[in-house]
Amino acid sequence: MKHSLDHLFGRNSRWLAIRSEVRHFGLWLALFLPVNGPAFLHAQAQGAATLFEKKCYSCHNIGSGNKKGPDLKGVTAQRSREWLHSFIQSPAAMNRRGDPAAVDLFRKFSPEVMPDQALSPEEMDSLMALIESLSNKNQIFIPAGAKLSRPIAAGDAEAGRRLFTGKTLLSRGGTACITCHDLDGAGLFGGGTLGPSLTAANIKYRDPELIAILQNPNFPTMNSIFVARPLTDEEIVQIFSLLQSTKQANPTAAVAPGPVDLKFPLLGFGLLVLSLAGMNRAWKGRLRGVREALVGENSPRAGSLDRSQP
Amino acid sequence: MDVRLQISMVFHLDKCIGCHTCSVACKNVWTDRKGAEYMWWNNVETKPGTGYPTSWEDQSKYRGGWEQKNGQPDLKMGNRSSRLLNIFHNPYLPKMDDYYEPWTYKYEDLFNAPEGADQPTARPISMVTGNLIDIKAGPNWDDDLGGSPVYAANDPNLEALTPEQRAEIFEIERLVFFYLPRICNHCLNASCVAACPSGAIYKRGEDGIVLINQDRCRGWRMCVTACPYKKTFYNWSTGKSEKCILCFPRLETGQAPACFHSCVGRIRYLGALLYDAEQLTSALAVPDSQLVEAQRQMILDPFDPTVRSEALKNGIDEGTLEAAQRSPVYKYVKQWKLALPLHPEFRTLPMLFYVPPLLPVMAKTEDGKYDSSGSELFSPIEKARLPMQYLSRLFSGGNEELVRYALKKQYAIRLFKRMETVGDLDMSVVGRALEEVNTTPEEAERVYRLTSLPTMDDRYVIPPSHREEAMQMLNDDLLQERGSAGLGFRELPVRGA
Numbered sequence: 149m150k151h152s153l154d155h156l157f158g159r160n161s162r163w164l165a166i167r168s169e170v171r172h173f174g175l176w177l178a179l180f181l182p183v184n185g186p187a188f189l190h191a192q193a194q195g196a197a198t199l200f201e202k203k204c205y206s207c208h209n210i211g212s213g214n215k216k217g218p219d220l221k222g223v224t225a226q227r228s229r230e231w232l233h234s235f236i237q238s239p240a241a242m243n244r245r246g247d248p249a250a251v252d253l254f255r256k257f258s259p260e261v262m263p264d265q266a267l268s269p270e271e272m273d274s275l276m277a278l279i280e281s282l283s284n285k286n287q288i289f290i291p292a293g294a295k296l297s298r299p300i301a302a303g304d305a306e307a308g309r310r311l312f313t314g315k316t317l318l319s320r321g322g323t324a325c326i327t328c329h330d331l332d333g334a335g336l337f338g339g340g341t342l343g344p345s346l347t348a349a350n351i352k353y354r355d356p357e358l359i360a361i362l363q364n365p366n367f368p369t370m371n372s373i374f375v376a377r378p379l380t381d382e383e384i385v386q387i388f389s390l391l392q393s394t395k396q397a398n399p400t401a402a403v404a405p406g407p408v409d410l411k412f413p414l415l416g417f418g419l420l421v422l423s424l425a426g427m428n429r430a431w432k433g434r435l436r437g438v439r440e441a442l443v444g445e446n447s448p449r450a451g452s453l454d455r456s457q458p
Numbered sequence: 459m460d461v462r463l464q465i466s467m468v469f470h471l472d473k474c475i476g477c478h479t480c481s482v483a484c485k486n487v488w489t490d491r492k493g494a495e496y497m498w499w500n501n502v503e504t505k506p507g508t509g510y511p512t513s514w515e516d517q518s519k520y521r522g523g524w525e526q527k528n529g530q531p532d533l534k535m536g537n538r539s540s541r542l543l544n545i546f547h548n549p550y551l552p553k554m555d556d557y558y559e560p561w562t563y564k565y566e567d568l569f570n571a572p573e574g575a576d577q578p579t580a581r582p583i584s585m586v587t588g589n590l591i592d593i594k595a596g597p598n599w600d601d602d603l604g605g606s607p608v609y610a611a612n613d614p615n616l617e618a619l620t621p622e623q624r625a626e627i628f629e630i631e632r633l634v635f636f637y638l639p640r641i642c643n644h645c646l647n648a649s650c651v652a653a654c655p656s657g658a659i660y661k662r663g664e665d666g667i668v669l670i671n672q673d674r675c676r677g678w679r680m681c682v683t684a685c686p687y688k689k690t691f692y693n694w695s696t697g698k699s700e701k702c703i704l705c706f707p708r709l710e711t712g713q714a715p716a717c718f719h720s721c722v723g724r725i726r727y728l729g730a731l732l733y734d735a736e737q738l739t740s741a742l743a744v745p746d747s748q749l750v751e752a753q754r755q756m757i758l759d760p761f762d763p764t765v766r767s768e769a770l771k772n773g774i775d776e777g778t779l780e781a782a783q784r785s786p787v788y789k790y791v792k793q794w795k796l797a798l799p800l801h802p803e804f805r806t807l808p809m810l811f812y813v814p815p816l817l818p819v820m821a822k823t824e825d826g827k828y829d830s831s832g833s834e835l836f837s838p839i840e841k842a843r844l845p846m847q848y849l850s851r852l853f854s855g856g857n858e859e860l861v862r863y864a865l866k867k868q869y870a871i872r873l874f875k876r877m878e879t880v881g882d883l884d885m886s887v888v889g890r891a892l893e894e895v896n897t898t899p900e901e902a903e904r905v906y907r908l909t910s911l912p913t914m915d916d917r918y919v920i921p922p923s924h925r926e927e928a929m930q931m932l933n934d935d936l937l938q939e940r941g942s943a944g945l946g947f948r949e950l951p952v953r954g955a
Contacts, residue, residue, distance in 0.1 A: 427547075434549035438519055438556045439512035439595055442612055 196278040199271060201291045205357070206366035207262070210279055211288035215357070216260050216367075218253065221288075224280045229273075236272055238264045263368045294356040294363065297381035300389045308390030311383055322377040325387070328369070332398055337412055343369065344405060350395035352403045359388060460735040461758060461769040463778060463921070464646065464666035464809050465704065465728065466787040467718075468797045469639055470909060471815040472868065473725040476637035478502050478598065480717035480726075484641075487705070487716045493695025495560035495585045498597050499702040500717040502639045505852070506613040506627065507600040509638075511556040514688040515801065516614040521550040522686030523649050523804030524742075531742050531805055533653055535683045545655060550683045551692075558595040560585040586694070603635050610635070618851040627843070634843040636815040638852075639725070641717060642689040642702035643800065643808030644668050646733065646756070647742060650701070653684030658699075664924065665730075666809065667704045675699055686804035714918040724912065729785025729919040730778060731792075731809070732758040732769055742805055746855035749802040756807075757792045760785070781921035786908055787811065794897075794905055796864050798853035813909075814849050814861055816868045836891070839865050867895040871902045871909075 200210075207216040223232070227249065235242050235250060239262040242250035254261070267275075282289055310316040312331060314324030325331070325346065330339040332347040339345075350358055362384045365374050379387065395401070484500040503509040517523055521535040535541065535550055563580035571578035584591045600609035606628065616624055626632060644661075648668050651659045658674035659681055661667070670681070670690070675698040681690040682699060690701040705715030713719065718726040733756045741752035758765045760782040769779055782788065790797040790813060797811035816839075839862065840846075846858045854860040870891035877883040892902060908916060 431544075431547060431549045435519055435521075435551060435553075437553045438516070439508075440553075440555055442508070442512060443594075443608055 196274040197289070197292060200275055200278055200289065201293055201360055202364045203265065203267070203366060204275070205289070205291055205294075205360050206364065207260070209289060209357075210282050211286070212354075215353070217257060217262060220279050222283045224276050224283065229276065232276060233269060233272055236265050236267060240264070291356050291360050294360040296359060296385050296388060298385060300385060300392070304386045304389035305393040308386035308388070311387055312390055318377070318383060319380055320377040322374050322379065331390075332394055332401070338409070346391060347394055347398055348401040348403045350391045351399075351401060355388075355392075358391060359384065362388060459758075459764070459768045461732050461765060461772050461774065462666065462735045463664065463769075463774050463782070464644070464731045464733055465709065465921070466644075466666075466731040466785075466791070467641075467810040468727040468787050468790045468813065469810065470725040470727070470813040471636055471638065472813060473723045473909075474502070474637040474639060474815075475723045476502055476504065476602070477722050479720050479722050480639055481597075483716040483720035484702075488703070489700075491695075493693040494691070494700065496554065496557045497691040497693075497700065499689070499691075500639065500641045501597055502637055503598070504601050504603060504610070504635050505638045506606075506610040506616060506635065506848070507603070508609045508612055508614075509600075509640075510558075510597045511552045511688050512595070512609075513612065513614055514686075517686055517804070519550075520552065520686070520688065521683055522688065523684075523806055524647070525805070529743070531647070533649055533684055534686075535653065535680070541653065541655070541680060545678060545680075548679055548683055551679055552682070552688065554586070555594065558597055558599065559591060561591055561593060564590075603633060615848055615851040618847040618856070619845055623845050623847070627845075632843055636844070638800075638812070639717075640687065640689070640800070641810065642668060642704070643687060643806065643810040644704060646807035646809060647738060647805065649684040649686065649804075649806050650681035650690050653680040654678070655680055662706075665706075665709070665921070667706050667709075668701070669703055669706070670699055670701055672696075672698050672700075686801065686806065687808070709920055710923040712920055712923070714914075714920065718918060724917065727786040727790065727912075727917050729787040730782040730921045731785060731787055732760050732765060732774075732779075732782050734758055738807075741807065746803040747857040749805065749855050750798055750857060750860055753799060753802065753807055754792055754795070757788070759792075760788065775922070775924050778921040778924070781919050784919045786912070786917060786919060789904075789908065794867070794901070795860075796867060796905070798860060798864060800853060801855075802853075803855040812853060813868070814853055814864050815844075816865055816872070836866055836869060836894075839869055863895060866891075867897060867905075870895050870897065871905050874899060874902045875906055
């Protein structure tokens with residue numbers, strides 16, 4: 149949208165000025181809030197909810213339990229505003245500084261590391277306001293946009309499998325899921341091991357959570373690929389359908405990663421041994437040293453003196 | 459007739475004292491570099507012995523040289539396709555241990571060692587790894603029959619002898635050995651050239667020196683296997699192979715190669731030979747024992763007017779032809795038939811020839827007394843401590859007649875000179891000896907002069923260098939060279955590199 153507007157107006161200073169106005173709208177609103185009443189409050193909460201859905205919801209819930217990161221319900225009551233500000237800006241830096249609360253969190257959610265968030269103080273404040281209001285009202289956060297564009301139809305799961313394995317390319321140029329993720333029945337050697345196996349993805353995440361992730365995969369690795377090449381609504385439906393059908397096929401799949409799969413390393417080792425044996429056979433008559441055999445030394449180092457470095 | 463020129467060599471083994479000065483001269487000039495420490499482009503071996511690298515003559519192990527397959531010569535290391543299949547792993551390479559691990563000593567310990575109860579010693583360290591090593595072998599480890607029960611007893615050439623003869627060779631007071639200095643033979647049918655997958659090895663058109671182009675060498679090491687004399691070496695530092703270059707920069711400026719120049723015993727002769735390249739195929743189509751004769755057949759008479767005109771047609775310079783006429787190699791090899799190639803049965807047509815050693819035959823012991831006279835004229839040769847089979851295995855592909863002739867001729871000339879100087883022999887006896895080897899007193903005198911009293915100019919007849927004509931032979935379009943880098947250089951010389 150922003151891009152198309154840029155195109156429409158050109159990058160002239162007037163438009164930039166307007167855009168900057170828009171960006172400061174939140175701050176602006178905050179100033180007027182006490183005077184202007186619930187209508188503006190609602191608008192602000194809407195913006196914060198969208199922001200939360202995009203930036204935070206992949207890892208955090210409000211009121212419905214821990215995901216990759218902790219449930220944020222009541223966090224504003226637990227921590228000071230300054231602490232939250234500096235933590236959101238750079239969690240790793242807080243951990244390095246040895247902040248006790250940050251160190252505890254890192255230990256608890258290891259190996260996950262929350263990436264630094266490029267959020268303005270106003271945006272952070274609006275998010276905190278959202279968390280605070282939901283916590284106070286004892287409500288849970290329900291992502292408004294995390295809905296499928298259409299109901300799942302027959303054949304979606306199969307189409308999703310083709311997208312997953314890369315047989316159909318993702319239309320906006322994203323990388324096929326199998327590159328980094330495994331899934332039950334994803335071919336002979338499974339998928340990649342950079343990301344977690346997705347067999348239990350729909351068990352680990354509830355439907356709206358999973359849809360939100362497909363819409364905005366805000367994990368550091370996925371983000372760098374998919375922020376510029378998001379999935380289309382149609383692709384989201386198909387891949388979601390695949391993950392859902394996988395859940396139905398494996399209702400008891402383990403959410404935590406299982407023991408390391410040794411199939412591939414063992415196969416590699418076997419092939420290595422085989423090829424070495426083959427080479428040994430092919431070059432059976434190779435020259436193995438003439439003088440040693442002549443002199444009758446089993447080892448060129450037999451009976452050596454002190455062999456320490458000079 | 460396709461007349462070509464070859465700078466060729468003769469080593470007179472009767473004169474070699476085994477001092478290794480040649481090896482040291484070569485090492486100092488060419489192989490005193492990282493990665494080349496183990497290389498001895500020139501080395502001197504004791505025979506019987508296994509030499510350097512160990513048992514290099516045993517081609518059942520090293521697979522060097524050519525063999526006749528269905529009447530066609532092919533490399534012993536394998537045909538074209540098997541060489542291609544083995545290109546990433548050449549299975550017939552000598553190990554470093556077969557050469558030796560080069561070493562130096564920790565001399566600084568002699569000065570820096572802390573005070574202690576014992577004298578400090580300079581301990582050997584490897585020049586490859588820099589670690590302390592136990593020296594297991596060296597390039598002349600079996601020098602003067604050192605370790606003979608292991609090394610000399612395993613000389614591959616002793617296979618030609620009966621068990622009795624073998625036992626006799628190593629009997630106390632009958633022990634016998636001679637020295638064999640070796641450099642690259644600059645062969646006419648060089649197997650290293652044939653084996654090179656990169657086309658980096660070539661035989662220089664103007665003088666037949668075999669060289670490895672360091673720009674094109676890719677370090678496949680096929681030449682290391684293919685050379686039956688093991689005279690191409692792999693430099694582990696540069697990743698390229700190297701070999702004797704016959705000191706061509708010295709030759710081009712009219713100087714003898716370093717090993718020749720430094721030779722104390724003056725055993726080395728160098729000169730030009732003209733040969734007929736058209737005869738190459740037919741010369742190789744004969745059995746082992748006839749190879750020497752076939753090779754001699756290829757060598758052309760530089761005085762023959764037809765040869766001269768054909769040579770001029772092939773771009774060989776008049777001055778070069780004049781040098782070929784004075785060549786001591788031509789005399790020893792073709793005229794006098796005294797010099798023989800080393801292991802002609804490897805079929806590379808080596809162009810370094812050896813005068814087989816007479817010395818060990820001179821005296822035989824009878825009742826503990828040395829006796830150099832005999833009833834039979836050539837009986838000392840027939841009763842030589844070194845059996846003829848052994849020498850013929852080395853120098854003539856098993857043809858004993860050729861070795862016997864060379865030895866008899868040397869012996870006859872010795873008798874002739876003894877008659878002249880000591881006067882205790884009768885001309886009738888000496889004349890018979892000379893007659894038996896088809897030689898005249900005049901020729902005997904000439905052989906004697908070139909063998910015993912040669913000047914440097916007699917020993918080294920180096921044809922004048924004509925690099926500009928060599929360029930013409932390589933590249934007819936001289937206009938392409940004009941105004942670019944001058945004649946004679948295709949690349950700018952690099953200074954200080």
